[in-house]
Each structure stands twice: as structure tokens, then as C-alpha cells.
Amino acid sequence: MSTFSGLGTALSSLIAQRQALEVTGQNIANANTVGYTRQRAALSSLPASQLPSMFSTTNGPGYGTAVTDIARLNDVFLDAQVRTTTASSSYLGARAAASKLLETNIGEPAATGLATQLTDLWAAFQDVANTPNKESSRAVLLETAAAVGDRIATLYTAAGTQWTQARTQTASLVEKANTAAANIADLNKRILAVENSGSSANELKDQRDLLVTELSGLVGATTRTQENGQIDVLVGGNMMVDGSKARALAVTGAAGFADATGGADVRVVWAADTSRSAGLEGGQVAGLLSVLAPPAAGGTGGMLTEAAASYDKLATQLATQVNALHGQALTTTGAPGGDFFTFEAGRPAALGLTVAFDDPALVAVAAPGAGALDGSFADKIAQLGAAVDGPDAAWSAFVVQLGVSTGSAVSRATAAEATRASAAAQQVAQTSVDTDEETVNLLAYQRAYEGAARVMSAIDEMLDTLINRTGIVGR
Known part of the structure; x- marks a missing residue:
């Protein structure tokens, strides 16, 4: 040597x-x-x-x-765990947030809630039963009944507004996912060029991993590493990023709440072939799609359209039960009562529920043959508030069910977020600088x-x- x-x-x-x-x-x-x-x-x-x-x-x-x-x-197993838990947490978080907002919009229990207004309606009927000779009590009854109809319509409108906001958010998140996918494809190309030149592309890989995690939170993306160091990003089992090429997603289907309540669904498809569903299995977008879903048999559809269906059912039940008794009664002039509530043609029941007349003299509460100032039917209508199959019972069941489902959704989202945070902490412990x-x-x-x-x-x-x-x- x-x-x-x-x-x-x-x-x-x-x-x-x-x-x-x-x-x-x-x-x-x-x-x-x-x-x-x-x-x-x-x-x-x-x-x-x-x-x-x-x-x-x-x-x-x-x-x-x-x-x-x-x-x-880095640790590829910890990275995969973070992406999986992020997709699950984002999905459940979107559902929990929507459920909490729906519960807030209902506003029960509260002095201005529908339950209180229904109680006021039955109390107004009872006042008419007690003082059938006073026109003022009949006028108050009409105002109270109109307020109930307005409140049901407000609840329906709030559900529709929330649906529209969720639809807009879904489209925005899909565009964000498309941008992230395009950036990942560009980074794949740059990383390959840098490594082929013999240099290190570690910082570019850090940027790419951040984008992949973001994409997992949006659409539940998973990855697969190629032999040349590039990664493929899969969504619903199909490649959204293939090396330096990216495929875009698009939102189609129901554009309005009326479409959704009519049975149309919102779908995320591949922009190049809108007949193919993306098949999202996780992420915030998938959570929003479940919220936007149309009603289904057994109440298993989207929470907003199911809530709208419950409002329609409540309005129909209220009108049917009150009209059945009011139609048997007589006014002070001896004329048949007819319908107390009616519906506007061409509109959902919850939006179209109105009082059939505005003249207090048309309120019918007298039993046939009992005299013009009898109030027995007003008393019978007032008892609907305590009936096991009455509108109050139906509304109470809906509120309780929503509270239970919201609590469950929040609990699951909290547990999923804790799991995600734990996985992220393990990843940070492995990759962060000491x-x-x-x-x-x-x-x-x-x-x-x-x-x-x-x-x-x-x-x-x-x-x-x-x-x-x-x-x-x-x-």
C-alpha cells in the first residue's frame, strides 16, 4: 500500500x-x-x-x-396506520358534526321548541272548550295553530339549508382532493428525476406524505409503492394517482334538497367516466355523502332527508288527527266544521301545512245536538296532546332518537379521533427531530x-x- x-x-x-x-x-x-x-x-x-x-x-x-x-x-407501517385512522376519524367526524348541527337546529328542549308550541296548541283548544262563547279564545287558537305550522316549516327549511351547505362542502372537498392528487403526481415525477440524478429527495417525500395523509382524510386514500420509488394512490380500490398521472373526481346526482327527498342521491364519480362511482370507503367526503343520502326504508337513509320525512309525517299526522275530530263538530251557526288544517298543493307536507281558514267563527267544537256553545270536541282535540299515538308522542320519539344517534355519533367520532391522535403520536415519535x-x-x-x-x-x-x-x- x-x-x-x-x-x-x-x-x-x-x-x-x-x-x-x-x-x-x-x-x-x-x-x-x-x-x-x-x-x-x-x-x-x-x-x-x-x-x-x-x-x-x-x-x-x-x-x-x-x-x-x-x-x-420514517416507518411505512406507522404511515399507513395514520392514513387509515385519519380516514376513519374524518368520516365519523363529518357525520357527528352534521348530527350535532341538526340537533341544534331542532332546538329541543327550549321555550321556542316545537314541543312547547304543540303544548300551547292543545292549551288553546282547551281554552276554547272552557269558554266556547269567547271569540278571542278562538282567535288565539288560530294564531297558535298557524305558529305550529310555521315552526314545522322552519325545521324543514333548516334541514334543507343544512343539506345544501353539505352539498356545497362536498363539491369543495372533492376539488381539494383533485388538487392534492395532482400535486402528488407532480412530486412523484420530481422525486424520480432527483433520485435518478443521484441526489436525495427526502424533503420532497415529506411533502408527498403530507399530501397523502390529507387525501386520506378527504377521500380515504391508501398507497402502494412502486419499484422506482413513486407511489400510487388508491381510492375505493382504484388508482387516483398512477406515478406521474392523476385522475380527477367529480360530484354528480341530486343538486337540491327536493331531489334528495325525492330519492336521488349525491355521488362522487370519476370525472373521465361519470358512470363509474369512486366507491369511497372513508374520509370526510364519504361521511358527507352518507349525510346527503336520500331517505330509505326503515329510516336508514341520510339523516337530513330522514328528518325531512319525519317532519312531513308529523305534519300529516297532526292535520289528520285534528281534522278527523274537527270535521265531526259544528260551528256556532250549526255548520259542519270541515278541515281545520290543509296543505298547499305541490309542496311537501311540512312546508304546506296551514290553517284552512282565518275566521274564528269557523272553528267547530260543538257536538251535534249539544247546543251552539258546546265545547266538547275542543276538549277531545286537546286530549291528542296526551295520546300515545298523538303528534306529541311522535315528536318526542323523533327527538329522543335523534339525541341517541347524535350521542352515539359523537362518541364514535371521539374514539376514532383518539385512535388517530395515538397513531399520529407514534409517527411523530419515530420521525420527529430530537x-x-x-x-x-x-x-x-x-x-x-x-x-x-x-x-x-x-x-x-x-x-x-x-x-x-x-x-x-x-x-
């Missing part, structure tokens, strides 16, 4: 330790950067030279060290660099003695 080979060995160490110091400095600089994954310089020893002769041997050491890779210290650890590494690489420099100085002194001072002893 050449005497000068020691210089090359020391030089290789200087270069390697300097590169390792630079990697450590990069870690420290990004200690607070969101999504940054810590890196390590992988050092490998360089072997001794191979001699060409079959029987030749060398007892010399290797030729130093070199940085063979700058490793990105400044104490980096400080130790910094000192270690610094000392190694100083040692290599000292070796080079020692060899330089040895060579100086050999070249410049050999053979001059005694002169």
Missing part, C-alpha cells in the same frame, strides 16, 4: 464527517417544521484495493469511509472530523520528514 494512501483515507473521513454534519444541521434546522422526517447519513467503510495477481495478498487496511445514503427515518440526540451526533461527527484532520497532519509530517530530511543526517 502506498505511503500516500493514508492521506486518501483521512480525506474520505473528512468528506464523510462533513456530510454527516450537514445532515445533522438540516435536522436541527427543521426541528419545528411540520411533516419533516429526520434523516441520517449512512456511513460505510471502503475496502482495501483488490490485487490483480491470483496469489497476491495485502495486509493493508481499507481506504476509509464514505456516505452511501442519506436515510429518511434536538438532544442531534446535538450528541453533532459532537460525535465534529470529533471524528477533527480526528481525521489530525491523521492527515500526522501523515503530512511523516512525509515531510521522509522527503525533505532523509539522507541529510550529520550535515
Whole structure:
């Protein structure tokens, strides 16, 4: 081995330790950067030279060290776990948020809630039963009945407004997912180009992983790594990102609440082939689609359309039961009562429920043959408030069921978010920068660099003695 080979060995160490110091400095600089994954310089020893002769041997050491890779210290299993739990948490979170908003819009129990207004309606009928001779009590009854109809219509309108907002949000999130997918495809292309040139693309991979996690929260995306280092992103089992190519999603189907209550659904499809559903299985968009779904048999449809169906059913039940008794009674003039409530043609029952007349004299509460000032039928109508199959019981059952389902949705969303947070914490523990650890590494690489420099100085002194001072002893 050449005497000068020691210089090359020391030089290789200087270069390697300097590169390792630079990697450590990069870690420290990004200690607070969101999504940054810590890196390590992988050092490998360089072997001794191979001699060409079959029987030749060398007892010399290797030729130093070199940085063979700058490793990105992530864990693919933890990354996959974070994406899966993010998709689940986002799905359940969207449903819980919609359920809580619906419960808030109903406003029960409250002094202005429908339950209170129904109670006021039965009390107004009871007042008429007690004082059938007073026109003022009949006028109050008409106003109270109109207020009940208005309240039911308001609830229906609120459900429709919430549906429209959720529909708009769905379209916005799908566009956001398309943008994220396009950016992932672009990063795939850039990462491949950088690595093919022999450089490190770790920072670009950090950006890509952040986008994939975001896409998982939106549409439940999963990934598959190609041999060349690019990743494919799958949504519903189909590729949304294939290397450097991205496929866009689109929202089709019901455009308005009337369409949804009529049975039309909102669908997320592939923009290039709108006949193919994306088949979302997780993410915030899938959660919103379940909220936007049309009503179904057994009440298993979307919560907003099911609520609208319940409002329609309540309005129909109220009108049917009151009209059945009011139609048997007589007014103060002896005329048949007819319908107390009616519906506007072409509108949902909850929106079209109105009082059939505005003249207090047309309120019929007298039993046939009992006299003009009899109020027995008003008393019978007032008793509907306590009937087990009356409107109050139906409304109470709906409110209780909504409260139970909302509590369940919130509980499931909270548990899913805790799971996601735990997975994210494990990922951060693996990938985040520990400044104490980096400080130790910094000192270690610094000392190694100083040692290599000292070796080079020692060899330089040895060579100086050999070249410049050999053979001059005694002169």
C-alpha cells in the first residue's frame, strides 16, 4: 500500500464527517417544521484495493469511509396506520358534526321548541272548550295553530339549508382532493428525476406524505409503492394517482334538497367516466355523502332527508288527527266544521301545512245536538296532546332518537379521533427531530472530523520528514 494512501483515507473521513454534519444541521434546522422526517447519513467503510495477481495478498487496511445514503427515518407501517385512522376519524367526524348541527337546529328542549308550541296548541283548544262563547279564545287558537305550522316549516327549511351547505362542502372537498392528487403526481415525477440524478429527495417525500395523509382524510386514500420509488394512490380500490398521472373526481346526482327527498342521491364519480362511482370507503367526503343520502326504508337513509320525512309525517299526522275530530263538530251557526288544517298543493307536507281558514267563527267544537256553545270536541282535540299515538308522542320519539344517534355519533367520532391522535403520536415519535440526540451526533461527527484532520497532519509530517530530511543526517 502506498505511503500516500493514508492521506486518501483521512480525506474520505473528512468528506464523510462533513456530510454527516450537514445532515445533522438540516435536522436541527427543521426541528419545528411540520411533516419533516429526520434523516441520517449512512456511513460505510471502503475496502482495501483488490490485487490483480491470483496469489497476491495485502495486509493493508481499507481506504476509509464514505456516505452511501442519506436515510429518511420514517416507518411505512406507522404511515399507513395514520392514513387509515385519519380516514376513519374524518368520516365519523363529518357525520357527528352534521348530527350535532341538526340537533341544534331542532332546538329541543327550549321555550321556542316545537314541543312547547304543540303544548300551547292543545292549551288553546282547551281554552276554547272552557269558554266556547269567547271569540278571542278562538282567535288565539288560530294564531297558535298557524305558529305550529310555521315552526314545522322552519325545521324543514333548516334541514334543507343544512343539506345544501353539505352539498356545497362536498363539491369543495372533492376539488381539494383533485388538487392534492395532482400535486402528488407532480412530486412523484420530481422525486424520480432527483433520485435518478443521484441526489436525495427526502424533503420532497415529506411533502408527498403530507399530501397523502390529507387525501386520506378527504377521500380515504391508501398507497402502494412502486419499484422506482413513486407511489400510487388508491381510492375505493382504484388508482387516483398512477406515478406521474392523476385522475380527477367529480360530484354528480341530486343538486337540491327536493331531489334528495325525492330519492336521488349525491355521488362522487370519476370525472373521465361519470358512470363509474369512486366507491369511497372513508374520509370526510364519504361521511358527507352518507349525510346527503336520500331517505330509505326503515329510516336508514341520510339523516337530513330522514328528518325531512319525519317532519312531513308529523305534519300529516297532526292535520289528520285534528281534522278527523274537527270535521265531526259544528260551528256556532250549526255548520259542519270541515278541515281545520290543509296543505298547499305541490309542496311537501311540512312546508304546506296551514290553517284552512282565518275566521274564528269557523272553528267547530260543538257536538251535534249539544247546543251552539258546546265545547266538547275542543276538549277531545286537546286530549291528542296526551295520546300515545298523538303528534306529541311522535315528536318526542323523533327527538329522543335523534339525541341517541347524535350521542352515539359523537362518541364514535371521539374514539376514532383518539385512535388517530395515538397513531399520529407514534409517527411523530419515530420521525420527529430530537434536538438532544442531534446535538450528541453533532459532537460525535465534529470529533471524528477533527480526528481525521489530525491523521492527515500526522501523515503530512511523516512525509515531510521522509522527503525533505532523509539522507541529510550529520550535515
